[in-house]
Structures are given as C-alpha cells and as structure tokens.
Amino acid sequence: MNRLDDIPALRAEFPQLARRIHGKPLVYFDNANTAQKPQLVIDAVSDYYRLHNANVARAVHTLGEEATTLYEATRDKLARFVGARSREEVVFTRGTTEAVNLVAYSFLRPTLKPGDEILVSRMEHHANIVPWQLVAAETGAKVVPAPITASGELDVEGTVALMNPRTRLVGLVHVSNALGTVNPVAEIIAAAKARGIATLIDGSQAVPHFRVDVAALDCDFYVLTGHKLFAPTGTGALIARRALLDAMPPFMGGGEMIRKVSFEGTTFNDPPHKFEPGTPNIAGFIGLGAAIDWLQAIGMDAIAAREARLRDAMRAALAAVDGLRLVGDARARAAVFSFVVEGAHAHDLATLLDHDGIAVRSGHHCAHPTMQFFGVPATARASLAFYNTEDEIAVFIDALAKARRMLA
Amino acid sequence: MNRLDDIPALRAEFPQLARRIHGKPLVYFDNANTAQKPQLVIDAVSDYYRLHNANVARAVHTLGEEATTLYEATRDKLARFVGARSREEVVFTRGTTEAVNLVAYSFLRPTLKPGDEILVSRMEHHANIVPWQLVAAETGAKVVPAPITASGELDVEGTVALMNPRTRLVGLVHVSNALGTVNPVAEIIAAAKARGIATLIDGSQAVPHFRVDVAALDCDFYVLTGHKLFAPTGTGALIARRALLDAMPPFMGGGEMIRKVSFEGTTFNDPPHKFEPGTPNIAGFIGLGAAIDWLQAIGMDAIAAREARLRDAMRAALAAVDGLRLVGDARARAAVFSFVVEGAHAHDLATLLDHDGIAVRSGHHCAHPTMQFFGVPATARASLAFYNTEDEIAVFIDALAKARRMLA
Amino acid sequence: MSAHPSTLYSETVLAHNRTPRHCGCLADATHRGAAENALCGDQLDFALRVRNDRVEAAMFDGEACAIATASASMLADALHGAPIATVAAIAAELHTMFAGGAPARGDFAAFAELRHHPARQRCALLPLHAASQALAGAAA
Amino acid sequence: MSAHPSTLYSETVLAHNRTPRHCGCLADATHRGAAENALCGDQLDFALRVRNDRVEAAMFDGEACAIATASASMLADALHGAPIATVAAIAAELHTMFAGGAPARGDFAAFAELRHHPARQRCALLPLHAASQALAGAAA
C-alpha cells in the first residue's frame, strides 16, 4: 500500500496541518510559496543538533565525521533524486536564488560582452531575471524576454526565433509559480543546444511535484530550492555539467573552497567544493536528505498522479465560480492557480480566506513582468500539494464565495 | 543567581553535551569550529516548522505574518546585541564568509582600481583573505599582509605603517580562530579612519565570548556567523553603516530585494532587503534570535568572566605539558589554544583524544598564511566555551599525555 | 498571534470601499503624489488643492485593496478644509494605534484590528504616503 | 557511528610510524611524485627507481601523521621488486576495505579500522597518491 492511499495518516505526519487558524482547521494552499515539513524532516534537523552537531569537512573527531557523513549523504541523495550524472555536479546553495546568481556571476559574467543576450521567458520568477540584469548591466549585455501567450503558455516558436548568435544563455522556468504552466523544457533545451546556447532550467516548482531527470533533459544548469521540497529553509542546489563547473572561476571565496591559500596566490578546490565556501547550512541539508528519502518512499510518480487529480478537481471548481478569471490557463499545468475576482482585490480575498483558515498567497508572486503582461497588479494564488484534499477544495470554494459577497 | 553559578544545570540545557564518544563522556573543546546549541534554540527551530512554517515578507495570511514577525524580530535582537545603530544596518547572510564576500563584491569591487590595496593581517581566516583576492585579481588591486609577531600578536605599528593612500580597506579578525589572539581592533579602526580607509572586523570568534559594541568600535563593517554563537547553521550577518549600504549596488539579485522588476529596468529595495534576495534561512534566523535572548539572559560579561578563568587554567595546564609548544601566545587572548607536540602529529593527537571522548580540531584552521608564518603544517586546537569546566581541562591534559606516550 | 479578525472588514471599512468618497481626478490640484505597495503592486495617486497651508480639496485615484481604498476615502474626507499637518498627524495616530496605543481619529479607528495584521498595515498607510508625497513634492 | 577505535593505532601502525622503512632520499630515482592532504597541509614525496615496469627501489620523504607515515613505510616495503601496477592494486584494495570489503594485503590490513574514520582515510591514501603521481609523471 502506498502512503498516499491513507491521506489522513499522511497528513498526521505534518504537525502544522493540524493547526487551527482563527478557530478553523488550516487549509494550506500556499505550497508554491513554501511547503510544510513532515515530522521526520524536523526530527532530522533536531537530531543533528542534539546528537551530531559539529562542523563539516574540517575535524577528524567523531562528531565531525558524523556530521560530514550525514551532510554529504544528502549530496548523493539529491544527485539520485534529480538524475544528476554524479554527486560532483551538485553544488549546495541557499536556494534557487543563490544558484542562479552563481551561474550569472561565475559562468556568464566573465565572458559576457556588450550586445550579448540572455533570453528568459516573460513568466520567470524575479530570481531568473534580476541576476541576469545585474551582470548584463555591468557588461553591456541585455536580457531579452521570450514571449508567452494569453493562456500563459510559452510561445515556443517565438522563443526559438529569438535565439541567435548573440544569445548566451536561455533561462526557463520548468513550472511557473505565477501561472502554474508546465513548460516544454526539453524542446527549448534541444533548440538551444542545437545553436550552442547554454541553458538554465528553474526547477523550484517542478521537483516537489513530479520526477525530474536532469541528465535526460540535458540542460547545462538546473536549479532548485529545498523549502518548497518539504525540506528546511536555507537549502537548495545548482545541478550543473561537471565540465562547466570545472571551467568556471569561483564565485565566493573563503574556507573549504580552496586547496592552498597564500598571499602570493591561492589555488582552488575541485567542484562542488570550489563553489561552497564557509560553513554551510549543515542542519538544513541533513533535513533535505531526510525529505528526499521520504519523498522517494512515497514515489514521485504516485505524487504526480494524485496531484493531477487534485488539479483537475480544482480547475473544475474554479471554473464554476462567478466573476473569477484564471490568470494563466495552460493545457499543461500544475495544481497552482492564479486568479482575480471581479470587485474583490487579491489582498482582501487572501485576508478574508485566512479568516476561514485558508492560506493562499496574494500579490505579484515575484513575477512583475508576468503580472504586467496580464495587466493585473496582483492575483490570488492557490497552490496545492499532495497532502491537500478534495474536501479542502470544497471549503476553499465556499469561503471564496463568502468573501466575494462580503466585498461586493 | 546567574545561570553560570550552576554549571551542571546549564550544561543540561545542551543535549549534545550528554553524549558519550567511544564510551567516554564528550569533552567538547572544538567551540571555535562550531558551538553546541541549547535545547531552547533547537526548539525554536522545530516550533517554527511545527507551528508557524510559512515564507516571509510575502503572504498576508496568518502563518505568513507569524513567520515574518518571528524572523524580523531576530534583526532587532541582533542589532541590540552587537550595538548596531539601527535594525536597517543588519544584513542577514549565511555566515561570516558570505558577509565578507558581500562587502568585497558590492562595496569594494565597483571602485577598485589597479594598484589599490586591501590590508589584512597574517592571522586572518581564509574568509577574510580569499574574497579580497578574488576581487583584487579581477581589478588589478592587491591584498597586502599586515605583520604579526612571533607570539601571535598584531604588529600594530607595522600595520599602521602599511596604511597608505592606495589602501582601500583594512580587514582584521577581532579574535583569531587559529591563535586565540584578541586584537586591538579599536586602535586599528581609529588609525584607518584617520586616513579615510574603510574597515571590516571579523567578529566570528568575538561575539560568542564577550560584549561587542559595533557603534562604539566605529568600524564600517562588522561580520559574524551564527553557528559559533550557539545558533543554527546557515545564519550570520553583516553589520554595516547605513550610508554605505545605501550607496552600495546590490550583490545578488532575486525576489524581495527589488521594488519593481521589468525588462526595461529594475529598481531595488532599501537596505537591508536590497542585499537579501530570495527565501532566507527562516528557521535558522528564528533560532538565532532565541540564542541571543538566551545569551543575554546569562549576560555576556558574566560569560566573559567565566571564560577568562577557564582560559587561565588552560594556559597554566598546557604550560606544564612536556614537549608542547603553543602556536600563538598573545597577552590578550581568548580560551582558544593552538599547539604542536613534539613527535606527535596534530591529526594523530586529535584522533587519539577523540578515543577518550575529547573533541579538538587539528589542521590549518582555514588559516594557511598563519600556519606558514609559524612554519607548521598543522596544529591541534582546543577551544573552550563557558559550558566547559576545569574538570574537563584535567581530563584533556591526561589524555594528551597518554596520546603522546602512545605515539612516542 | 492574530485575534479573531471579524472587525477588520467592519461595516465602516466596507462602506468606504464600496462607495469611496472623493475618488476621481482633481483638475485644479496644486500638489500630486503617488505611492506604491511593493507587496502587491497597488498604486494610489493623491491630488490636493492647497492654499495657505490648508487643504481646500483632496481626491485620490488608483486600483487598490479594500483597506487602502477605505483609508484613502477616509483621508480625503478628513483633509477637506484641514491644515496640511493633518496628514502627518493621522499617520502618527495610525502608527500609535498599530503599536497598541490609542485609536486613531474618526473612521480611522476602524483599522484598529490591523495591529494583528502587520503585513496589511501598509495598505492602510498607502494613501498617507501618497498624500505626504504630494505635500513634499513641488507644487503640481 | 564509530566503533571502538583501539585498533586504529595498532602495534603494526605504531611500529611503522616509529621506525619507518625506506624513509629518506633516493638519489638515482627515475620517478618522483608528491601528494598533499588539504585538510592538514601534510605533504609526502615518493621517489621510485623503475626498470622494465618493475620498481627496483622506493623511498619516501616528508612530514606527515602516523597513519600516512605508516602507510608510506608499508608501501615502500611492498613496492621493492614489485610490478608498478602494485600501486594501483593496493589503492584499490584500500578502497575496498574502507567500503567494508576484504582486508588489504599484508600490513595494510592494519588500516581496516579506518572504515570508521572517513576523514582519516586520505591519510592512508596519501602515499598511494604520491606514488601514482610519480608513475604518472615524466621520468625524473
């Protein structure tokens, strides 16, 4: 029996799902913002602090070895989880944001020239726009937006048409956090590869929801963040081709990323350590390892199947809500729904839903250009995880109607 | 009664101090590497995940507000703890290493010119050397070592003599992790200030041991790391003058550090948020706030007094060990002791001490240039915290003699 | 941390939101200002006609949430005929109230519940920012 | 995670460390190599006299910990008169043993306990790196 066959038992593993908000049971529909953590992940963090707390890769004493073994095991687990070619391709970062910045500073900036282009879609999170803008501003390169359609799909043809000899990198979100769109990343990677253009896929919203195989995708860089993957805050990774990591100069300097330091000259360690200076978020990464084990015990395919059912139920329920307009309604989509409701501002909806125990996000979802494209300042967004239920969808739809009546 | 008057009770707050290693009670003398965590800090982390887990500064729902309130409270606590002029002067980072890199990339690099000099002492941690080397290599500036003496003290006169019109920044460790030296930072800051040179003090090993008042020191930048401050891994801070933060361009790009993003141009948020893109280590910083509250309840002055007694006892005990040579023996020193023992390699000592339950570090302590100066490849290092005891010192000294006999 | 929020969307607030006062454009304004809420992208413009440090007329415009809209409506109302220092005074009263102190004047007291919603406080403050922006700027 | 470590500093290891064999310089070496342990700064040089893919003589030098010194002493011993492939073979045996497999040949079996000390494994491997470095390089 799969754990997904007993949802109440599975939910009981998440202490926060038992919380009451304003006297109502919590309905947590803000999973695209951050996911809840199973007790086992919380325990992995506490156990490290209670039993094995020590710095990694430095000390030869027992605690130091235990901490290092636990911490480095996560690298193996994550490598297997996303289908990296080797553990050396996994660079630990604070999250997606730092991972993209690492690529911008270390891969692109050293060779970026005036007129060079970085092509990213109009549905990117700021994390996949602003780092490129920073290095582009410095070097005279420019960030070019790839077109999307009114239903929130990538305009593949239009995007490929923008690839040209000046294009240095294509950045694309695997699953859009603002629209829920699942992008045809393999197609874009192949098109870029055929033109010798590097590719970065932002997998923040993909890895928590379905199986990802980085080697099969064949992108140059894949980035992800732990806190959306039921793991601790302050964890994430850049998965990159080993040859690129070897060639890239270091980004930040400090301990552990060096082989030998002297005032005459310093030599650097091999990847991934070359990109991981200083004491890392040891506890967090140990928790990430526990989260991956836990997810794999359930099975990402089973999770994806359940989420597809929840998505379809939610899509149907939202379609029946009067005055509600979906912002983004791609054919291939995740259980992430952005919407606006006539006469009801997203913030007011979110606050009123919260009064009924329901957590949704309202705002621009760190995707200003996407909001601009759709001509809305903000949307409300309900994003589901496999621990959500059809009953919760019903509670949400009722509360939405009530909020709307109140504001009308 | 101060909690330090009942050391057994205080030690009972640290679950890991009850651990046994190879059947022996743990004697944790590796505090300069990372400190143990009181249960209350561990609980603050778990409670966040169990009860308040949500992303910060984004959502208007109850959980989002709770998480944001808890997280931002740490900024106030840390500002008060180190005597920052305002909470806006506190930029959260992964640790000291990232804080120094932020200053190197964002403060120095944009204006660094060929021939410019960055003056750092020969007793710096790699974290206060390599980031400067990286930006210096890019710009044609150079990193100049400030002299130290045979007893491991800063040569103040020699250091001041190296300050010149090309010197752009002076970086100095407040307390050396490799030698235990407490540096006369106020004197150096004053000398640099008189010459219009910016100053960065690495307080990693200072803030856990005595009261620090950044405003009184009057340095431009002060950096610290949480995991040595009895707080979670993956936390730290840059404390910087507001006017400098205002003028500095952002370092990394992403969500939250922006005001408005568009493909035509992006405007940035105010400090400290301008320097904090993406989802931070929320749980870690909530734990840091708990650690600070806890430390302040005990009182940093009481802690410093107790550690001075431990330091003196340790110094006397080590002086009596046959064949042992202290590496660094400054008059002003912390309870951090680096040493070499004739005929016994540091690694072997560390392993053999570990067999008796004692955790010390062996190696270069991320301070190659310091090791080179003293002509040793590695030292063993015993570093104490206020929860250590004179009994533990006795156990350590016995085990040291035993290890030496074994290797002789 | 949050108390029961029923009073946040009180009848006072909802009524101001449903039929905001002084919403539209003020053709003969002497001062104009705008403010934006980075969290949601809401934007509010405030236009004032000022003579001898007194507000003769005030109007606001823009798309915003119910809290910001109601606050703008209350503010425009309160400013008519009032000394320009009223903007700063009301802002200070709101801050005091959010920190747990005395209620702000008139209808603004309806925002008391916001003390439990720090993230939404800036919504109520948005029109205050726009108005003080207007007063701080050069005459329109 | 660590078993009782009494056997790590066994008499075999300690004896090799106290009076290492073939420590010093080999004047007529045909191959020289060095390896360094980044963790502690230890450095070890290995010098070999090779003829027809056979090691005629092997000597090592450098300052290193007891584990590395003992391993170097064992290696130099094992290499005398052995085919050069022996270096790779012993390295493979050590890796197997550290992973929980069969003990490595001869005195090297004394390092079995290192399976519980991952951080110290590179100490035992250091001379192997230096020797294979020597063989990989151009003749000295």
Ligand SMILES: Cc1ncc(COP(=O)(O)O)c(C=O)c1O
């Ligand atoms: C003096 C000093 N500076 C900097 C650091 C680096 O701190 P972190 O590794 O937490 O970034 C350390 C600790 O390793 C240290 O002792």
Ligand SMILES: Cc1ncc(COP(=O)(O)O)c(C=O)c1O
């Ligand atoms: C698609 C996408 N990319 C990037 C990010 C940024 O991730 P983080 O804030 O963890 O760095 C997020 C989440 O906020 C996201 O949804």
